Amino acid sequence: MKYWRVIVIGISALLLWGWLLTPIASAVSTADSPAAIQFEGKTESSSNQHGGDNQFHVTEASKASSSMPTKSDVKQPERQATWGWLPQTNEQWWLSAFIGGIGLLMILISCQLITYLKKRSLLR
Amino acid sequence: MKKILLGLLCATTLFTTAGLTASAADTDNPKPQISKGKIEFLQGGLTIDNGATDLTAASLDFGSNKIEAAKAGDKDYRYANINKDAAITVSDLRGSGAGWKLSVKQNDVFKNDKATVNKELTGAILTLNGVLDTDASTTGADANVNKNVSLGEVNSDHVLMDAAVGKGNGNNVANISGSQLTVPLKTARAEGIYSTTLTWSVEATPANS
Numbered sequence: 001m002k003y004w005r006v007i008v009i010g011i012s013a014l015l016l017w018g019w020l021l022t023p024i025a026s027a028v029s030t031a032d033s034p035a036a037i038q039f040e041g042k043t044e045s046s047s048n049q050h051g052g053d054n055q056f057h058v059t060e061a062s063k064a065s066s067s068m069p070t071k072s073d074v075k076q077p078e079r080q081a082t083w084g085w086l087p088q089t090n091e092q093w094w095l096s097a098f099i100g101g102i103g104l105l106m107i108l109i110s111c112q113l114i115t116y117l118k119k120r121s122l123l124r
Numbered sequence: 125m126k127k128i129l130l131g132l133l134c135a136t137t138l139f140t141t142a143g144l145t146a147s148a149a150d151t152d153n154p155k156p157q158i159s160k161g162k163i164e165f166l167q168g169g170l171t172i173d174n175g176a177t178d179l180t181a182a183s184l185d186f187g188s189n190k191i192e193a194a195k196a197g198d199k200d201y202r203y204a205n206i207n208k209d210a211a212i213t214v215s216d217l218r219g220s221g222a223g224w225k226l227s228v229k230q231n232d233v234f235k236n237d238k239a240t241v242n243k244e245l246t247g248a249i250l251t252l253n254g255v256l257d258t259d260a261s262t263t264g265a266d267a268n269v270n271k272n273v274s275l276g277e278v279n280s281d282h283v284l285m286d287a288a289v290g291k292g293n294g295n296n297v298a299n300i301s302g303s304q305l306t307v308p309l310k311t312a313r314a315e316g317i318y319s320t321t322l323t324w325s326v327e328a329t330p331a332n333s
Contacts, residue, residue, distance in 0.1 A: 029171045029326045033179035033212075035250060036319035037186035037203055037234065037305055043242060044191060044312040 005111060012104040016097065168217025170224055172326050179324060182212045184250070186305045191313050201307040210301045211257060214267065214285060214326055216292050223289040223330030226298070227281040228252065228273070231321045234305075239314035246311045248318075250275045253302035254284050262294025269298045281325070288330050 173179055186203040194201060214226050234245035254269040261267075267287040275282060285298045307313070 028169070028328050029175065031172045031177050031179045031324050032231075032321045033182035033184070033324065034319060034321055035184035035186075035230075035234075035305075036317055037245075038188040038317045039191050039313045039315055040188055041191035041315060043239065043314040 008108065008111065012108065015104065016101055165219055167219055169215075170218055170326055170328055171215050172226070172324050173213050174215055179212065182210055182300065182322070182324070183207055184210055184300070184303055184305075184322075191315065194309050198309065200309055201311075203305045203307070205301055205303045205305075208301045210303065211260065211297050211299045212284070212324060213260075213295055213297045214287075214292070215295050216287065217294070218328075219293070221290045221293055222328060223287050224292055225283055225287075225327045225329055226285040227325045227327065228275065228284050229281045229323050229325075230275040230278050231323055233278060234318035234320050236314050236316045236318045238316050242312040242314040245307060245313065245318045247308040248311065249306045250320075250322075251304050251306065252282075252284055252300050253304070254298040254300050255302065256285075257297040257299040260295070260297040260299075262296070265292075265294060265296045267292045267296035267298075269296075275322070286330060 169175070173181060184205045185207040187206045189203060212226070214224060216224055230250055234248050234250075236243055236245070252273040252275065253271045254273065255271070256265060256267060256269045258265060267285050268291075269285045270283060273282050273284050284300075285296065286292075287296065
C-alpha cells in the first residue's frame with residue numbers, strides 16, 4: 001500500500017510538472033490568415049497539361065473582381081495539430097493542468113481517506 | 125570683572141549678529157531641494173497582431189489570372205502577391221528581452237471547392253519573402269526576418285521571424301507583400317478561387333535555443 005502511494009505521488013508530481021512546464025515552450029499565441037488565387041477562363045483538362053504546347057483553348061472571362069475570398073469562400077480548416085490530444089493553446093494548457101491537478105489531488109485525498117477508514121475499522 | 129562682563133557681552137552680540145546675518149543670507153539664497161520622479165512598467169504579453177485571431181492584415185492575394193499556356197522557356201507559373209499591405213506583427217511587451225520565434229504553416233493545399241475537376245492546385249508552393257518594416261515597427265526593432273520561406277510541405281512549421289535573447293522588444297512588423305505562389309506547368313487549373321489558410325504561431329523561445 002505504501003509503495004502504491006509513493007508511485008501515485010511520483011506520477012502525479014511528474015504529470016503536474018509536465019503539464020506546467022509545457023506551456024512555457026509551446027506557442028503563446030496563434031492566428032490564421034487566408035491566402036488565395038483566382039483563375040479565369042476555361043478549366044484545363046488533365047489530359048493536355050503541357051505548358052508551352054499551346055494546347056489550351058482558353059475562353060475569355062469577364063470577371064474582374066478581386067480574388068481575395070470572402071469569409072464564406074474561405075473554408076476555415078479545423079486546427080490540425082501534430083498531437084491532436086494535447087491542448088493547443090496556453091490557456092488550454094493551464095486549464096488542463098488545473099483540472100488535472102485537482103483530479104490528482106482528489107485521488108490522493110480519497111486514498112488517504114480510505115486508508116484512514118480502514119485503520120479505524122481495524123481498531124474497532 | 126567689569127572687563128570680563130563687557131567682553132562676554134560683546135562676544136554674545138557678535139555671535140548673535142553673525143547668526144542673524146547667516147540666517148538672512150540663507151533666506152535670500154536657499155539651498156536647492158530634491159524631488160523624485162518615478163514610473164513603473166508592468167509586464168505585458170507576447171502576441172501576434174495584438175492578439176487577433178483572424179489576421180486579415182496578413183492576407184495574401186495572388187490576383188485574378190487568366191488560364192493560359194506558359195510561355196516558351198517557363199519552368200512554372202509564378203504569381204505575385206498583389207496585397208501590398210500584407211504584413212504580420214509580433215508584439216513583445218514582456219519587457220524581459222527573452223526572445224521569441226514566429227512560425228507559419230500552410231494548413232492545406234490550395235483548394236477550389238466549387239470546381240468540378242482539379243479541385244486542388246497540386247504542387248503549388250507558397251514562398252514567403254519577409255522584410256522587416258522599420259517604418260511600421262517600434263524604433264530600433266531588431267528582429268530577424270527571413271526571405272524565401274517555402275511552405276511546400278503542408279502542416280509543417282517554418283520560421284519567418286525570430287528574435288534572439290535581448291532582441292525583438294516592442295512591435296516587429298514583417299512585410300510579406302513580396303510573397304509569391306509557384307504552380308507547376310503540369311498542374312491543371314480550374315476556373316474560380318483556390319484558397320488555403322496559414323496558421324501563425326509565436327513561441328516564447330528564441331529560434332537558436
